Amino acid sequence: MDDIRLQLTPLQADELRNMDRYWRACNYLSVGMIYLRANPLLREPLAAAHIKRRLLGHWGSDPGQSLVLVHLNRVIRRRDLNVIFISGPGHGAPATLAHSYLEGRYSEIYPDRAETEEGMGRLFRLFSFPGGIGSHCTPETPGSIHEGGELGYSLSHGYGAAFDNPDLIVTVMIGDGEAETGPLATSWHSNKFLNPARDGAVLPVLHLNGYKIANPTVLARIPHEELEALFTGYGYRPYFVEGDDPEKMHQWMAATLDRCIDEIQAIQHRARREGDLQRPRWPMIILRSPKGWTGPREFDGHQVEGTWRAHQVPIADPASNDESLRLVEAWLRSYRPDDLFDEAGKLRAELRALAPEGPRRISANPHANGGSLCKALDLPEFADYAVDVGEPATRYVSPTGVLGTYLRDVMRRNMTSFRVFGPDETASNKLTAIYEASQKTWLAQIVESDSDGGELSVDGRVMEMLSEHTLEGWLEGYTLTGRHGLLATYEAFVHVIDSMFNQHAKWLEKAKRELRWRQPVPSLNLLITSLVWRQDHNGFTHQDPGFLDVVTNKSPDVVRIYLPPDANCLLSVADHCLRSRDYVNVIVADKQPHLQYLDMKDAITHCTKGIGIWDWASTDQGHEPDVVMASAGDIPTMEALAAVEILKDLFPDLKIRFVNVVDLFRLMPASDHPHGLSSRDFDSLFTTSRPVIFNFHSYASLIHKLTFRRTNHENIHVHGYAEKGNINTPLELAIINGIDRFTLAIDVIDRVAGLRGVGDHAKERLRGLRIEHLNYAHTEGIDSEAIREWTWKA
């Protein structure tokens, strides 16, 4: 790769000097945040009393990040670029905070941290201070859409932000620690999914800072040739900027950034003006600079700059050790604060002039406050996609198949602000109708046979890569910049992104509850499908409905779980979710053909209430029931209804109430979740004393977790997935986990006082049927057709 090296010196002396001063200002602020509780501009000699009592913060990656930010400002101004910055390195917030403070944006949002000596002092004091400013790029950080507390997602967030934002350049700084994570390692391949005409650009800057917390990084310790080969192999054109001499590094970085922007603009020109949509070789930068650059060379007999010892607080004890105090002072003064800030404490005007203005400032770019740009989706009338149900429980339809037709038209009406994501499973998950609106994005090679059902196109809007991490990261980046989407994935493997879900929920919680300046962003919609109860053929590894347990641990302000029992309910739920803001909506719905129950009018009513009695399935009209049969989830609902049919036939006088739950949080007390039912409403549905047989989609204990405070809780008996499975038929899988019609009916007989004894013979017949069906499955390899029939056959 021919680099630019140092033959180019694009910066004139003046510009170079001022850019270096700006960089020093960033570095000064970063160090100040870590150490100082007072005396922010060092206008008096540094004393122990000026030092925070607990030193927290991470110095290591700040100077490198600040270097990039300062140079981004230059190209933004010179070319009027639209740039956001994603900070990947762990705990690198001081650089980003410093930069936003110097641009004035920080003080606009937080006037108590004004561009004055006092405001600077407050910024310093609050950083990593109880009740104060976090050490990551938290939602409180202007210009951030990526907190980065957990590592691995910076680059996928960056690509997500760039999709459908043709004018945007997303600069993603990737720590070489973060680069070791799996999610980051595969997200480099996102360049095969970025369309240079329609999408913006992503400029990755891999920061070879050299060290993690306590170890060197892998990428910093492989030969140059391997490094270059690796990123060439990932499909980039890597440009190296390496060294520790500030002056040389400024020239080299300026020349490199110019070159990268030139290339980006040339690629976009070719794509947009000349129609060349070949996958380009996008530029990237590999910045190798010392960890803790410009900080103390050594301390206490150990090298600090350029080692892992510079990761956090390089000099640990200035409050108690006078020599250390002097070192910290010398370090701070090495940036010459008086040369950078005026008498009042504001960045000097000639330096401020280096920053862009208004919304061109990285810290004020509206894309990083995506809600401010967000437009509601133009949604078709979901009721138009209704399934004709006829008599309840007589027709089989694939719920996700129906959803696909609706999503197809959502896509057609929102061709620049809506995408569907899936790990190679969109077709498997029966959402294929979407392809009528848009094919799958594919910038890698397309071959002739792809024209036969491959559905690949450089213009596609369906995003499929076999990496749940990358997809989730893209979707997060897409929604945080104000656009809409849905990720459909196999239920068992949504656990792959448990941790990403946790982090996104935490982001939403902070942004929504504590930050009025952050506008609400579109909800992140997760369609969980290929459900446990139809993973009978894929076996045990594909059976895990436990994601809901993870979700229920997050703040009730931001999480929602829906289990629509049929296709019309799914449509109603999907419409609701696509209109919502600031949630993670988890929709659990299977792809296989299932019985349908509610016509659209009833579905809307039911989903609006989120929970309700199905009179047509109940036999308690006007009376206190003998038993409540409850269900949540499509397959458990079918089995519960079948159990009711069996019971009706066996015990015509039994008063059964059938309750179905769509909105799972309805079960929680109203005090614990905004969707929670009042005690009165809960008790009126579930009674205060009758047995409740609850057939649940997931692990049974979750229902107990949600209902343990309810009056009738001790009578709630939950059936759910019991971690039993192998290669089974659907009914067999239901039976071995005890959510099948026979087991439910037996449980009712056992729980209803009036049936004890009377029902013994029936129980025996039901047990016999269970065995008979298992035997049939083991002989024929399929469930008996008889189980599709509603009639109770003895």
Add this chain to the structure above:
Amino acid sequence: MDDIRLQLTPLQADELRNMDRYWRACNYLSVGMIYLRANPLLREPLAAAHIKRRLLGHWGSDPGQSLVLVHLNRVIRRRDLNVIFISGPGHGAPATLAHSYLEGRYSEIYPDRAETEEGMGRLFRLFSFPGGIGSHCTPETPGSIHEGGELGYSLSHGYGAAFDNPDLIVTVMIGDGEAETGPLATSWHSNKFLNPARDGAVLPVLHLNGYKIANPTVLARIPHEELEALFTGYGYRPYFVEGDDPEKMHQWMAATLDRCIDEIQAIQHRARREGDLQRPRWPMIILRSPKGWTGPREFDGHQVEGTWRAHQVPIADPASNDESLRLVEAWLRSYRPDDLFDEAGKLRAELRALAPEGPRRISANPHANGGSLCKALDLPEFADYAVDVGEPATRYVSPTGVLGTYLRDVMRRNMTSFRVFGPDETASNKLTAIYEASQKTWLAQIVESDSDGGELSVDGRVMEMLSEHTLEGWLEGYTLTGRHGLLATYEAFVHVIDSMFNQHAKWLEKAKRELRWRQPVPSLNLLITSLVWRQDHNGFTHQDPGFLDVVTNKSPDVVRIYLPPDANCLLSVADHCLRSRDYVNVIVADKQPHLQYLDMKDAITHCTKGIGIWDWASTDQGHEPDVVMASAGDIPTMEALAAVEILKDLFPDLKIRFVNVVDLFRLMPASDHPHGLSSRDFDSLFTTSRPVIFNFHSYASLIHKLTFRRTNHENIHVHGYAEKGNINTPLELAIINGIDRFTLAIDVIDRVAGLRGVGDHAKERLRGLRIEHLNYAHTEGIDSEAIREWTWKA
């Protein structure tokens, strides 16, 4: 890269012909498994009645995998190699099953599937059949240590198996779909952690099969130069084998495998005889072969072979469509079964002679039944590492710091069968004593400054890479091949491997419960540290104790959770876990200095019981208590004890019982978990009617999930993490989540009937103290030293 190409033809005509026949036998069996319920050797014309009623299975990757297996047999035999095979491609079991059946191993384990026509018929019939054989390489599969139901972990499993197995060659077949996942993408870098002298070799075979379920794969659709650069960049020497002509492919694969084994042996020779421990460029193979190779070229007007249509069952309807039936028959007959199997249905002798014998067979290699090779660790007496506690709750010690000294000596005594894993956090997690026994494995570049505390060595046994996925994969591979280890990780980020934990627990469950031939393997030990309650400074992203919820969803046969309250308890628990087999042991223990409570004798007693009353902290001696104060977890225990101190001071006559829980599953009913307490025992600890204030480490609802069936459940009031956090001090974080001493004491006053009213004044003072401490934290940035004192200060 200079390839071998076709100038080499290592196979003589006879050998070539027979290897091709062996390969055809594999392919025949693979197709038979997918389609046939009878007529396994096609000794009569294929009829609809011979076809399974539900066709399940995945044909696409089988022929490529079988090709590699057949050629591995050749090199094993010629060079007497010790080889295991890991099958990464999803649902690729038919190839592996076929291979193990042809080697006779399958029938040794499952005599009902003998090497006869009848046995073959049964194998076919049971494959992907209810109650039968899975479509992944499940634990039931001889020779498998990697099920692969969830994709991404084949290569890290392979490296884990190779560590400390110097004679072993682990061939890992990686699907190009799987290769898109994050965990797989970063696991290529495992080569920087493999020592050629001490460890075995890993030979990756990337299978460019071209397609996933419904899409092309990224790696199959980038130019050759990028592909080669990518793997050069990952540090390998890639050899390409590409084509679809069987004869040429046999020659090419044979020559390539010879070359790869030569290189592996040369590398090992240089390392072992010449002491050259430079990181070598290990060979790898990139096999590009058509998906569904040798299967139907087309069907129903669509190309099948070489496209995603060959992924599962290429011809869908032979039972109902006569033309399809003829196609399937022709496909099966194209392998000429009579040429492959003798009259009885056994592989012909000249072909069987191509397979290795006994334990050299891949399907019978003892490393893939690791328990059979497993030796117990030589453990030091853990009590020798005891902390001198003195009076309970008077001294501060880092529990993991103490554990580090014990683990150091475990390592010293087991220098070829024990490793410690951590994502760049071993030092942060205070396990640094381990480095006295062994440094960190590092085969990448080592520089001069590393000698100052870098602790890096090619001979290291501490495994640190910033990828929880890779570490967990290594540890799984290491334990499944019979060795011992422990992974220590930050609590919040153990969620990164939720899904890997789920899959490993499922593997253990099947292996333990259903497969007598699989010997028990060492437990997988997860030390969860840097706990939520001391992530006050790292903020909200680092606060997530919800992994325990994921764990409790898995089978009680294989999961254990321990929350040792202090260092001596941690030692006792660790010793227990390191001796155990076939579990995932989750140990929750913090790294910061904490108060110590139990001397070693009491710690052993307490941990053996797993739950118990702490008399020294209780005031109910000999009486029914007024209130039970319970705790689980180190920080919650400290706060609960402090609350007791406060209450003693306020209400000297109050009878408080203090219960501490180490073994979390003690709380479950005995019927639900083998560690569960009987009702009588539970009630004798928690009473049947008194208020129980339970201070819990994780989310409160988990305690309800475990105890909802207990007599006194409605009186159990749990305090736990409530998803509230930011930059806080430790006490502040406790207060805002309500697990602090003041809140607990207030709760007791509210719950104990006799204190209502009487305690109003005290409650006010306690509330005042809460505020006072928060104010102090927000002024000084630290907790007041006063909170370390036990005395109740009003």
